[in-house]
Amino acid sequence: MNAKRVSLADIARRAGVQRPAASNWKRRHHDFPDPLEGTSGELFDAAEVAAWLDCRRIPVNALRPGERPGTTFGDRFRGAAGTAVAEQEARKPPVTERADAAARIWKVFDGVRGFADLGDFTESVLALVCCRAVDPRGFEWFRDAVRSVPPSGAGDLFLSAWAGVSRRTAMRLDDPPVLRDVGGGKALAAVAEILYDMEPPAEDDRGNPWWGPSEMAGVYEAVLGRIAVLEGHRGGEFHTPRSVVRTMVEMVDPAVGERVHDPCCGTGGMLAGVIRHARGNAPPTAPPPDVSGASLTERGRRLAAMNLLVHGVRADVRSDALAEVGARPEGRRFDAIVTNPPFTLTLAPADLGGLHWRYGEPPARNVSFAWLQSVLAMLSDRGRAALVTANGATFSRHRSEHMIRAAMIEDGVVDCVVALPPRLFASTGIPVSLWILRKDGAGNGRILLIDAGELGDKRSRAVRTLTDDDVGKISGTYRAWREGRFRDEPGFARGVGLDELRARGHSLSPPTYMTSTAVEADMNAAKGDVERLRADLARLHVRLADLDEAVDRLLGGGR
Template sequence: MNPTVSSRPGYDQALLDRLWNYANVLRDNGISGLEFIEQLSSLIVLKRAHEQRQRPLNGQDVLGFDAWEQLTWTKRDRLIPAYQQILDLLAVRPGTLGLLFRRAQNRIPDPALLHRLIVDVVDRYQWSSVDIGAAFEALLARMSTDAKTGAGQYFTPRPLIEAIVQCMQPGIDDTVTDPACGTGGFLIKAFDYLVDHFPSDVTAAQRKRLDQGAFFGTELVDATARLATTNLVLHGVTRADETNPCITVGDSLARPPVRRATLVLTNPPFGRSSTSEKIYREDFWTLTTSRQLNFLQHIHSLLETDGRAAVVVPDSVLFEGGPGELVRRRLLSACDVHTLLRLPTGIFYAGGLKASVLFFDKPEPRPDGSPSTTRLWVYDLRSPHTPTAKPMTQASPDYSDFVFAYRPGRPRSERVETPRFRSFTVQDLFARHAVNLDLQVAEPPPGPFALEEPEVDLHRMAQEITAELGAALAEFASLAEALRPYGVHTDGPDREAER
């Protein structure tokens, strides 16, 4: 029987509908869905702290004062300054509590609307008893489809995350990280998987390690880091009063990692740096302005020896020349790049985005210097003409056949080739032009084993040319910047403002 992607208990649909309806009320008053979720997350943390404080047994004073009682008793005309004062007070607290309110601002300027959110929505529920984690995730999923908010760029579809996590099988001794964690989906699903498969013979030392930093991530944007931290708290991954936060706010690429992990799960941002500057790091293989190529290099450094990773990448990573070719060569040599999942289009916030998932391990270097990769298995979930036993829509693809073909926890020698799942030796990959890994395996090959397409794919050729021209232009821009005399600018006021 095929394994299915695990799912946890569902959320309260009535609760979700109530939250979504109020999001629509605020949207009609000029407050975006993302701003609503920010306010909701802060208020839920305050209400849960009140509930923990009021428990008749084992009560806990998380905040040091009852902020929720202050809010509910404050007169409406004083509500906004009182709420902002609480946010400012908590923002300077150490640990996770400070991160939950880092640079938090009230985004609801109408005290009547804020009062209604506090009294009629949040105060109606006991947030310590409902499955708010699942409801919060469902609310984020709905919000990610709203193109106006741009929230989708921080949200990886949860069915895809669940499939990846089931393939990677986080274990009791793993240290799990996401260097571009967004709203925390990978960390939460890895935690849920571990809870569902928790062994009975866990030692006290293992439990302590799980409670003190077995899951950690980095997020660049303050508001998103707050959402991720709230999400982790609501799912039980961490506590609001934890001394060491799970999430670090900052740029993962700015410096080499100070802490490594055995398991990296991530969907890093796509595109090029907002500036033309390349990132120089001694642990990187090459200089480039491509964020996805820099994240691949960073993940290699982030992994401990014998660690493993699953990374969502745009298809350009598979075929672009210049630094892209060098990174692919070095990755195939330094790591065992064993699986590539070609994703269908239409599952991300940018509808036409073509992306894939790279799975690789980081073993000890081979004594003879030969590549760590021996064989790459490519599963094509994109090509529409390949027969499949199950119907599939782009918006909701079925990953269970891929999970079955992946054979989690089993030797890869047990894998079986199908029209959708084929393998290629590393020698064949290195022989391809520019080490092109954009392999459409679901297309009927002209012979028993052929890597090159029988006909010229004009669309793919255009993609390759565009990617290589973009990389070349970025290189020329950086070179011109480096050669320009100090203080002399010839590219106009816009460039001067950028500098």
């Protein structure tokens, strides 16, 4: 890469921060240098970046040996561009962008569709990505060794490399399913070559990989996203679009040191978002956040554990998500919960009876009200949560659903509801809402309702996505609400009091309240127009009487 041009990954590496921190600099600071023209917004002028970093001092607890207090990130950035680093960069293999790598992997995937189990193949590919991130030396051993064995032996060879991942992480990791035929072996070898072309994880002075997120995390999530589209509803049960994850995580704002849980974590995308967010707002030396989760299936648990490993975190992930629904929480409580449970799931009545329901027993046909109560029960005294439900949960008149929603509102645990745009999920067109819950009931008798239904850009004919500006608008509005700076924004956001909520049957559907405000404003304006028209009409009647009298005089004078 031209030394005068740097990517966000280059900026993060040279400044000695995590990649999310560099992304946050760009997103949150309007004076951050603009991308160079003709680079699709991906490259920046190194001199401009260095000058901008000169204004940012490195925290004392993040200084490296030899750096004095007062050293800026600009000083570190320039130092990292020296001769030694340049030589090290020259020895690295060519860098493949994550989107390009995912696309190339998918071409390999297309080649095995006719003869391989797609689920097994995608899981083995994701395990290969995890191996590249966590144990690069073991990966390189596999990549070299697979060239000298028959293709049918590639699967068993990779399992030998995978054992090294378990040893390195000190975790019990199940063996991934592997393909043992010729076509499958050739596909594994091809994917290994693609991943080898990417930038390897950074190493410390002893040659050990730095335990943190790498470019592999982006590849892993890109492949997961493609799987979700391919598998439809099955994929949707474990994949939440990244823009929705960002919105939820930024609203809950988990910090390093807090305990964060996803009781229905799918493949770990929500928890990966928590890790990116927490690291982006913490010093580089800060420990990773304490995250945990439970998936509905064994496959989901395996994929989630690997997802979190490529993000640099060893996490406790189980496969008993349904066991947490309605159970009395024992032991740990959580500072933050973020989750997108499958709202189409139906529980048998026997699964609900006799469990702990603070606000009322939920109907078996709508598990959303079971998840809402279970999440609240798992929070610490000042905990908060973000949860996705179908829009119907915000206004349903079903007796038990209405009763539970009303009780939650009256208890003050619902802080905000956001109506999201349609078609954000590739697996379903059902419109959804975000619920922000707070255990301390600190809403002061009001609930923030946000109608974000008009936000989002079309990513394809069938799918929309929230832009960075959309995410910032939603999370910024909620942040202003929490900080006491919020002012109603007609048509987008309102703070609604209990009296109005009661009058509307405890509905939490944001569009209803935005429409009512607009109609009320139109009626007030129309009322003023009517009064003015009445006054004008009265004046015209007086004028008409004067004219009639004048006409009578003229006619009388003419007789």
